[in-house]
Amino acid sequence: MRIVRIAIAGFGGVGKATAHLLLSRRPRYCHVYGADVRLVAVCGSRSGNRSDEGLEEDAFSNLEDGLSGPDFIAQSNAEILIEAGPSDFRTGGPGLAYLRSALSAGCDTIVISKGALVHSGRKLRALAEGSGSILKLSGAAAAALPTIDLVEQSLKGCEVLEVEGILNATTNYLLDAMVTRGIGFETALREAQDGGFAEADPRNDTEGWDTACKLLILANFGLGADLAMNDLAVEGIQTVTSERIAAFREQGLVPKLIGHFSRSEKGIVAGVGIRSYPLSHPFAQVRGKDKAIRIVTDAMGETLAMGSGTEPLATAAAALKDLEHILAARSALSGFR
Amino acid sequence: MRIVRIAIAGFGGVGKATAHLLLSRRPRYCHVYGADVRLVAVCGSRSGNRSDEGLEEDAFSNLEDGLSGPDFIAQSNAEILIEAGPSDFRTGGPGLAYLRSALSAGCDTIVISKGALVHSGRKLRALAEGSGSILKLSGAAAAALPTIDLVEQSLKGCEVLEVEGILNATTNYLLDAMVTRGIGFETALREAQDGGFAEADPRNDTEGWDTACKLLILANFGLGADLAMNDLAVEGIQTVTSERIAAFREQGLVPKLIGHFSRSEKGIVAGVGIRSYPLSHPFAQVRGKDKAIRIVTDAMGETLAMGSGTEPLATAAAALKDLEHILAARSALSGFR
Numbered sequence: 197m198r199i200v201r202i203a204i205a206g207f208g209g210v211g212k213a214t215a216h217l218l219l220s221r222r223p224r225y226c227h228v229y230g231a232d233v234r235l236v237a238v239c240g241s242r243s244g245n246r247s248d249e250g251l252e253e254d255a256f257s258n259l260e261d262g263l264s265g266p267d268f269i270a271q272s273n274a275e276i277l278i279e280a281g282p283s284d285f286r287t288g289g290p291g292l293a294y295l296r297s298a299l300s301a302g303c304d305t306i307v308i309s310k311g312a313l314v315h316s317g318r319k320l321r322a323l324a325e326g327s328g329s330i331l332k333l334s335g336a337a338a339a340a341l342p343t344i345d346l347v348e349q350s351l352k353g354c355e356v357l358e359v360e361g362i363l364n365a366t367t368n369y370l371l372d373a374m375v376t377r378g379i380g381f382e383t384a385l386r387e388a389q390d391g392g393f394a395e396a397d398p399r400n401d402t403e404g405w406d407t408a409c410k411l412l413i414l415a416n417f418g419l420g421a422d423l424a425m426n427d428l429a430v431e432g433i434q435t436v437t438s439e440r441i442a443a444f445r446e447q448g449l450v451p452k453l454i455g456h457f458s459r460s461e462k463g464i465v466a467g468v469g470i471r472s473y474p475l476s477h478p479f480a481q482v483r484g485k486d487k488a489i490r491i492v493t494d495a496m497g498e499t500l501a502m503g504s505g506t507e508p509l510a511t512a513a514a515a516l517k518d519l520e521h522i523l524a525a526r527s528a529l530s531g532f533r
Numbered sequence: 534m535r536i537v538r539i540a541i542a543g544f545g546g547v548g549k550a551t552a553h554l555l556l557s558r559r560p561r562y563c564h565v566y567g568a569d570v571r572l573v574a575v576c577g578s579r580s581g582n583r584s585d586e587g588l589e590e591d592a593f594s595n596l597e598d599g600l601s602g603p604d605f606i607a608q609s610n611a612e613i614l615i616e617a618g619p620s621d622f623r624t625g626g627p628g629l630a631y632l633r634s635a636l637s638a639g640c641d642t643i644v645i646s647k648g649a650l651v652h653s654g655r656k657l658r659a660l661a662e663g664s665g666s667i668l669k670l671s672g673a674a675a676a677a678l679p680t681i682d683l684v685e686q687s688l689k690g691c692e693v694l695e696v697e698g699i700l701n702a703t704t705n706y707l708l709d710a711m712v713t714r715g716i717g718f719e720t721a722l723r724e725a726q727d728g729g730f731a732e733a734d735p736r737n738d739t740e741g742w743d744t745a746c747k748l749l750i751l752a753n754f755g756l757g758a759d760l761a762m763n764d765l766a767v768e769g770i771q772t773v774t775s776e777r778i779a780a781f782r783e784q785g786l787v788p789k790l791i792g793h794f795s796r797s798e799k800g801i802v803a804g805v806g807i808r809s810y811p812l813s814h815p816f817a818q819v820r821g822k823d824k825a826i827r828i829v830t831d832a833m834g835e836t837l838a839m840g841s842g843t844e845p846l847a848t849a850a851a852a853l854k855d856l857e858h859i860l861a862a863r864s865a866l867s868g869f870r
Contacts, residue, residue, distance in 0.1 A: 217832065221690065340833040342679075342687035349686040350679035350838075352854040353558065478815050478839060495554065495850035496677040497842035501687075502815060505834035513832035517689040528865050 197230055200523065203237040203274035205266075205294040206281030207259070210308055210335075211238065213512040214278055215256060221516065229523040237272035239264040241281070241290060246272055266297035276522060278515055280308040280335075285409050285425060288315035299323035299331065304526075306518040308335035308511060310409040314425060317416050330525060332518035337413045338363050340510035341487040341503035344418040354493035356419055359457040360471070363410040365485035365507070366394045366401040367433050367453040372483050374441050375450055381436070393485060393507070403432035404453060404468040411455030411466060419457065421464055429467035436470060444472050450480040478502070534567055537860065540574040540611035542603075542631045543618030544596070547645055547672075548575065550849040551615055552593060558853065566860040574609035576601040578618070578627060583609055603634035613859060615852055617645040617672070622746050622762065625652035636660035636668065641863070643855040645672035645848060647746040651762060654753050667862060669855035674750045675700050677847035678824040678840035681755040691830035693756055696794040697808070700747040702822035702844070703731045703738040704770050704790040709820050711778050712787055718773070730822060730844070740769035741790060741805040748792030748803060756794065758801055766804035773807060781809050787817040815839070 202218065204211050218235055225233040234250030244263035245255045269277060277298040281291045289311035298305050300323055307313055312320065313336055324331040337343045338361070347356060362368050366388055373384040385402075388394035400406050408430045415421035433453050444451050449472035457466040473480040478500055482488045486504040493499070505513070539555065541548050555572055562570040571587030581600035582592045606614060614635040618628045626648035635642050637660055644650055649657065650673055661668040674680045675698070684693060699705050703725055710721040722739075725731035737743050745767045752758035770790050781788050786809035794803040810817040815837055819825045823841040830836070842850070 224690070340836070342683065342836065342838075345682075345687040346679065349858075350682040350854070352857045353561070354850055354854075475812075476818055476820075478818050481813055481815050481818060483813075493850075495842070496840065496847050498840070499677070499679065499842075500837075500839040501679075502837040502839075503833065503835070505832070505836075510833050513691055513830075517687070517691075520689045521686075525865070528862070 197226065197232045200225075200231045200233045200276065201236040201272065201274045202233060202276045202278060202519070203269045203272050204235065204278045204280060205239055205269055206279055206291065206309060207238050207240040207244070208280070208282070210508040210511050211240075211278075211280035212256060213508040214280060214308070214515050216253065217509065217512045217516055218519070219253060225523065229520070229527060231523055236274055237269055239268055244268055266293050269294060270297060270301060274303060276304045276306065276519065278306045278308065278519070279312075280515070283309040283311040283409070285311045285314035285405065288312045292316060295320055296323065299327060299329050302327040302329045304330040304522050305332070306335065306515050306522070307331070307333040308515050310336045310406075310413060313413050313417070314409045317413070318422065321417075330522050332521060333413060333417060334518050335511050335515040336410070337417070338410050338487055338489070338503075339514040340505035341489060342501050343410075343414050343489055346489070346491060346499060346501060347418045351491065351493050351496055351499060354495045356491060356493050357459060358492040359414070359419070359489065360479070361407075361411065361455045361489040362452050362479060362482050362487050363455045363489070364401055364407045364453060365487060366398065367407070368482060368487065369393065369485050370402070371433060371436065371451055371453065374436070374438070375445065380438055381433075402434060404430045407453055407455045407468045411457060411468065415457050415464070415466055419459075421457075421466070423464070423466055427466065429469065431467075431469040433470065448474055450475065452479055452482070534563065534569045537562075537568045537570045537613065538573040538609065538611045539570060539613045539615060539856070540606045540609050541572065541615045541617060542576055542606055543616060543628065543646065544575050544577040544581070545617070545619070547845040547848050548577075548615075548617035549593060550845040551617060551645070551852050553590065554846065554849045554853055555856070556590060562860065566857070566864060568860055573611055574606055576605055581605055603630050606631060607634060607638060611640060613641045613643065613856065615643045615645065615856075616649075617852070620646040620648040620746070622648045622651035622742065625649045629653060632657055633660065636664060636666050639664040639666045641667040641859050642669070643672065643852050643859070644668070644670040645852050647673045647743075647750060650750050650754070651746045654750070655759065658754075667859050669858060670750060670754060671855050672848050672852040673747070674754070675747050675824055675826070675840075676851040677842035678826060679838050680747075680751050680826055683826070683828060683836060683838060684755045688828060688830050688833055688836060691832045693828060693830050694796060695829040696751070696756070696826065697816070698748065698792045698826040699789050699816060699819050699824050700792045700826070701738055701744045701790060702824060703735065704744070705819060705824065706730065706822050707739070708770060708773065708788055708790065711773070711775070712782065717775055718770075739771060741767045744790055744792045744805045748794060748805065752794050752801070752803055756796075758794075758803070760801070760803055764803065766806070768804075768806040770807065785811055787812065789816055789819070
């Protein structure tokens with residue numbers, strides 16, 4: 197049986213969930229792809245662990261200081277890197293160095309963190325094309341909610357005219373709580389922070405940046421666009437006061453933070469902002485931490501998807517869906533190098 | 534440029550729409566796949582047309598009697614057959630002979646009509662495996678609504694625990710009209726018949742058989758089941774009287790005709806029947822001729838998709854999405870035979 201070596205860089209909640217799910221699915225990879233999938237290296241920002249025979253669960257809590265960084269991963273001889281580090285779209289974050297190193301070396305790469313893709317998407321894609329490596333990023337494009345899949349698989353051949361998405365769980369939770377329970381932004385935010393799904397500094401979510409990152413990744417990697425963050429008008433939910441909520445309610449409308457993209461003869465328009473929907477619109481029913489996307493194409497009309505997986509498991513599953521697509525593609529292409 | 538020869542068997546509304554859309558996308562196939570895609574044969578039940586150079590639009594209204602049947606298609610040397618004939622799940626319909634012939638000969642096949650897949654799905658799959666041909670069937674599994682795509686692509690690696698689907702446009706239109714406008718079944722049916730989206734004999738839709746066919750195809754081709762029609766309890770919308778509608782309304786519920794599938798330790802349970810949903814459930818908002826599916830998996834929670842394409846264009850686009858997947862797969866596998 198062919199051996200497939202996997203490394204995970206970034207070992208917080210999502211990286212660990214991915215590692216656990218990967219180990220639990222090893223029998224499936226054997227059975228379906230004839231692949232002995234081994235997790236040969238994991239690392240966080242300062243420490244890591246490695247085994248040519250494949251790490252088991254007990255190794256995850258036993259990381260060694262100093263085992264970290266792109267060279268550590270390169271030395272593991274992994275054919276596939278899963279990048280799950282912290283996301284920073286202004287600098288590319290720590291993921292950028294890992295991705296550059298892996299893609300240059302012809303290592304197939306599954307990206308979960310958005311920062312590097314937003315910061316250097318075009319360069320990373322060029323690196324992948326140059327080395328013949330596969331670059332997958334379901335985990336970075338709204339994770340368990342199908343987005344790029346829909347465009348590339350379900351709607352293949354159609355021209356995408358318009359996209360609207362509720363792409364950020366935290367802001368949807370906050371708005372939903374404010375609308376349905378009449379609580380204020382600060383109270384809702386504290387709830388979300390206590391629940392562990394809003395950061396201590398929530399601005400990346402509440403100011404719309406996380407939504408913008410996902411939209412930009414979808415546009416650039418799924419819709420043939422070449423947008424930079426500066427091309428997007430980005431508005432958050434800070435402007436949604438209790439008074440505005442009350443006004444929406446009076447009109448029978450539900451406000452949502454929407455990433456939107458449209459393409460016409462005049463070109464591409466993309467941005468993030470508040471839009472409101474009548475109760476009969478499916479977006480009005482997207483509750484709590486759920487996400488949704490609506491895609492309009494020339495030949496298939498409107499297609500909507502909604503997702504409500506539990507994190508971090510759902511994001512781990514999105515990354516490992518990418519892994520299976522790589523396993524299948526490499527099988528078809530006569531095996532791993 | 535490599536030439537890819539396509540034949541279409543079954544030349545009613547959907548077959549013709551597929552032919553038109555295919556011709557309009559020839560520049561795309563050239564550009565994206567380096568393929569000179571030619572429509573070398575089309576036929577209905579009694580007449581057809583053929584050209585090695587590829588048929589143009591004007592040939593579609595100029596069919597010659599006697600040019601029809603599996604041998605006619607075989608003589609066209611098509612590498613890909615699109616089967617769009619009338620569907621009959623009790624006999625397999627005329628599609629069955631075309632599919633047997635094409636799949637035996639190693640011809641890749643895109644199936645739009647459901648009958649043969651329900652009647653002889655396992656045998657057809659075995660024929661495809663034996664000859665190495667690709668068998669695709671998006672057009673038969675709820676067309677523009679992503680169903681098998683979702684399972685095979687977006688949810689890959691996850692275990693599907695439960696599926697519910699509003700899979701039949703006609704019955705959803707009828708129920709929606711009865712619920713939202715308070716009209717009776719007969720009035721709604723006449724509207725749908727006048728609008729051309731209900732048959733003169735509507736029982737295939739109203740008795741639940743079309744929903745059952747789609748569910749069975751999804752189960753057998755997408756979910757690893759091996760069901761026959763007799764394994765499904767099939768109920769239609771005939772039992773939904775005005776009195777029942779009124780009772781649902783009073784409870785704030787919306788009735789829908791649902792194909793459902795669930796898998797547990799006890800085995801698979803699948804069927805078709807009326808289920809009702811509160812207004813806050815996305816299914817309650819699936820209006821008119823729209824369709825929807827809800828899939829519950831172990832690792833990604835709930836995923837919903839809703840679609841509202843215009844027929845027959847949307848079904849044609851679903852079939853041609855299959856074509857692109859075949860073009861891509863054959864490119865990866867070093868070209869056509």
